[in-house]
Amino acid sequence: MAAKSIALFALAALFEIGGAWLVWQGVREHRGLLWAGAGVIALGIYGFVATLQPDAQFGRILAAYGGVFVAGSLLWGVALDGYRPDRWDLIGATVCLAGVGLIMYAPRG
Known part of the structure; x- marks a missing residue:
């Protein structure tokens, strides 16, 4: 069950972060409505995947x-925008992912 959940989190991140990035590119980088529209569709798919x-x-x-969003956003920035996270970014993302593990996968009675 954890493997399926992790895979779904990764897929959701791909669609949400990718969708937001496409909207950003369409609006802030003046790439046009097709980019922004594709982003809106991707964001809708994210909602379904969740x-x-x-x-x-x-x-x-x-x-x-x-x-997952916090860590994934930093990875997206590295992969597509040339962003180089500093140690505080990396520590923060690690803390966030530890929180994911506690929230989702801690044993419950």
Whole structure:
């Protein structure tokens, strides 16, 4: 179950971060409405992917996904925008991912 959940978090991050990046490119980098429109579609797909998580608790899923979003956004910036995170970025992302692990995968009674 954890493997499926992790895969879904990665897929959700791809669509949400990618969608936001496409909108950014369309608006801020003046690439046009096609880029922004593709971003809006990707963001909609993100919303659907999030519903596929095995855990049924909306608040838990979205809270945990926040940590995935933080780390994924830094990785996206490195891969597509030439961003170089500093040690504080890396420490912060690590803390966020530790939070994801606690929220999603800690044993519950």
